[in-house]
Amino acid sequence: MQTQPTAAQLKLLEPLISLPRLAPYVAATGTPTAGMELYLWNVRLSAAFGEVIALAEIILRNAMAEQLATAYGDTWYARADLFDDRTMAGFKTTWRNITLPADPATGRPAQKTLRAVPAGKIVAESTFGCWVNLLDKGGTRGDGPYKKNVDYDSTLWRKALHKAFPNSGGRRTTVFTTASHVRSLRNRVAHHEPLIDGVPLPGQADRRGRTRRLTLSDAHAEILRLVEYVDKDVAAWLDRNSRVPDLLRTRP
Known part of the structure; x- marks a missing residue:
């Protein structure tokens, strides 16, 4: 059971939180004490959202990786x-950040090659944003006279990713929109921002030009919808x- 801090304890927390x-x-509440109570509720809510998002993220990336490997090989x-x-930049960042254990014979880090780095490590260490980007329509590759449009609908989605989401109705935009909403929530939770x-x-x-917001109930429903x-x-x-x-x- 959650124990509510006393008024004195709330007062002690104020300067530590800032x-x-x-x-x-x-x-939102009108008083420092009530504000601190609401802040602590926000912390607990963020933790609860984090639990659900963590499972949704792993389910999403594993389902996508399985279908991409089936269509394009283990090192897709x-x-x-x-x-x-944009996608290549994300995977390059993942690759740079991966570390391998030292070679017992030399004491030096093992050479980073496609054979040495397990596919599961790439899957696990790529950002949620990178996975969501794979569900977008695709951007461009190269620059100048070498610049080309990349169409994810005709490649990634139709050949592989639609199979990862059998209950989505088959539309890439449907999955992308939901995943983007979950990413917005995830980023807010991860940075301890107000909900x-x-x-x-x-x-x-x-219509008034204000930033559109999801209600918290709708945000929770979007996580469940992505898993569904x-x-x-x-x-x-x-x-x-x-x-x-x-x-x-x-x-509160």
Whole structure:
């Protein structure tokens, strides 16, 4: 059971958290004490969202990697002909950040080759954003007279990725939109940002020109929807076990 800090303990936390960080919560509640209570609720909610997102992310990338390997081989991520520059930059960053254990014979790091680096390591260490980008329509590769358009619909989606999401209706844009919403929530949770006003969606605006936001209930539903595209039973289980709904009902 969650124990609520006393008023004295809340007061001690204030300078440690910092007034600028607490400002949105104080503005929403009207008093420093109530603001701190709301801040701590936001921390617990972020942790609960993180649990669900963590499972959704692993399910997403494993389902996608399986189909890409089936269509393009185990080292599909090294197929420069498949990807736009944005995706290649993401995989290159993953590759640079991978470290291998030292060679027992020399004491030096083992040579980093496609054979030496397990495919699972690339899958696990590539960012969530990199996986979401694979669901986009594709950008360009090269520059100047060598610049070419890369169409992910006709390559990645139709030849491989649609099979990873059997319950999506078969439309790449459907999966991409949902995955993008989950990425926006994930980034906000990962950086300990306020969730009290919903989840802002970068680059999207309402009729008044304000940044469009997902409600927290809708954001939770988007995570479950992304998992449902892969497996309905797993999504239903995740829904039953998520702590998010209870926390939303108990907002201070």
